[in-house]
Amino acid sequence: MEHESSHRMNVPNPNQLHxxxxxxxxxxxxxxxxxxxxxxxxxxxxxGDPAFWLILGIIPLNVFLVIILDWAIKWLRQHWTWLTNKSxxxxxxxxxxxxxxVAYQAAFQEITTxxxxxxxxxxxxxxxxxxxxxxxxxxxKQPTEQPEARPLEPSxxxxxxxxxxxxxxxxxxxxxxLYIESDRNYALIHTxxxxxxxxxxxxxxxxxxxxxxxxxxxxHRSYLVNTTQVIHRRRSARKVQLTLRDCDTxxxxxxxxxxxxxxxxxxx
Numbered sequence: 001m002e003h004e005s006s007h008r009m010n011v012p013n014p015n016q017l018h019x020x021x022x023x024x025x026x027x028x029x030x031x032x033x034x035x036x037x038x039x040x041x042x043x044x045x046x047x048g049d050p051a052f053w054l055i056l057g058i059i060p061l062n063v064f065l066v067i068i069l070d071w072a073i074k075w076l077r078q079h080w081t082w083l084t085n086k087s088x089x090x091x092x093x094x095x096x097x098x099x100x101x102v103a104y105q106a107a108f109q110e111i112t113t114x115x116x117x118x119x120x121x122x123x124x125x126x127x128x129x130x131x132x133x134x135x136x137x138x139x140x141k142q143p144t145e146q147p148e149a150r151p152l153e154p155s156x157x158x159x160x161x162x163x164x165x166x167x168x169x170x171x172x173x174x175x176x177x178l179y180i181e182s183d184r185n186y187a188l189i190h191t192x193x194x195x196x197x198x199x200x201x202x203x204x205x206x207x208x209x210x211x212x213x214x215x216x217x218x219x220h221r222s223y224l225v226n227t228t229q230v231i232h233r234r235r236s237a238r239k240v241q242l243t244l245r246d247c248d249t250x251x252x253x254x255x256x257x258x259x260x261x262x263x264x265x266x267x268x
Contacts, residue, residue, distance in 0.1 A: 022138045023066035026097065026131040027059030033127055034058065054108045058101075065100045069093050086139045093135050098128050161189070161210055163201040170198055174214050178244050179251055180207060180224040192229075192246055219253045219261050227264040 034055045073089055102117075102124050111117055159177070162169045172191060181188040181197070182204045188197035200207075204224055215227045225242060232243035240253040240261070253261050 019066055019070040019138070020063070022070075022134055023063040024059065025134045026066065027062035029131050029134070030062060030101065030127060031055050031058040033130075054105065057104070057108075061100065061104050062097065065097050066093070069096055090132075090135050090139050093139075094128060094132050097131070097135075098124055101128070159211065159214065161200060161202075161207060164203070164206050165201065168200065170200060172198075174216065174226070175228065177216060177226050178229050178247050179226060179249070180204065180216065182222040190247070190249070215264065217260065217264055219251060219257045221254060223251055225251050225261075227261070230265060233261075233265065 069092070073092065098121070102121050105111075105124070106117060106120060111120060158171045159174050160169055160171050170189065172189070176191045176193050178190045178192060181190065185201060185203075187200045187202045187204060187207055189200065190197045204218070204222070207224065208218060211224070216224050217227060219225045219242065225244070229244045229247070230242050231245050234241045234243070234250075240258055242251040242253060242261070244251065
């Protein structure tokens with residue numbers, strides 16, 4: 001989803017910690033810790049010793065883990081909004097780093113029994129308590145990410161809606177409408193300014209003709225949605241859902257309307 005910020009130049013923040021710096025910092029710390037304190041019974045007798053190569057591989061391993069995680073978390077935030085929380089991102093990053101280091105060291109040292117593996121997990125987790133400070137610093141330096149959002153475009157022009165019998169009218173501002181839902185022979189018009197929906201005896205098809213030219217468009221056989229109110233779009237294998245500003249209801253998007261919604265949200 002594109003919004004107005006996508007048209008501005010992306011200027012790097014000099015105070016922002018680069019993921020490569022985070023990765024190298026963790027790798028160097030873990031490698032130095034293993035070299036100095038020799039946990040897990042590591043014995044280094046020279047360049048030919050497996051333990052030497054295990055420690056040497058710690059830096060590229062952690063660089064790989066952190067760089068991939070940084071990319072993956074940014075991508076997953078488009079689908080899993082809970083990852084926009086910095087605490088969740090820190091926990092996920094530290095957990096994957098611990099798991100990756102345990103798997104790497106267990107394979108290198110040919111650890112196959114559960115007691116030895118559990119002991120290693122505990123020791124690696126203890127070691128990870130220190131580089132966790134690097135992770136916390138990294139996410140503290142990151143700008144707070146908000147769900148994808150489109151700016152409100154205020155409209156002073158009222159929208160007059162009427163029922164199919166032309167007996168009842170309803171006047172609302174376009175920006176006040178969140179979505180319109182079909183309920184048998186009625187349309188429920190949900191707004192930002194009222195806790196209860198407005199009721200009109202009309203089909204969505206009839207209302208579509210009345211709202212033509214507005215950002216309120218069809219997204220489902222039972223829903224019309226105001227695209228200026230969309231703050232997040234969630235995709236899964238079989239469905240797309242929209243999150244609206246100041247609204248707990250998730251609006252479904254049928255496959256036949258996905259392209260139309262994408263175009264509307266990108267401003268095309």
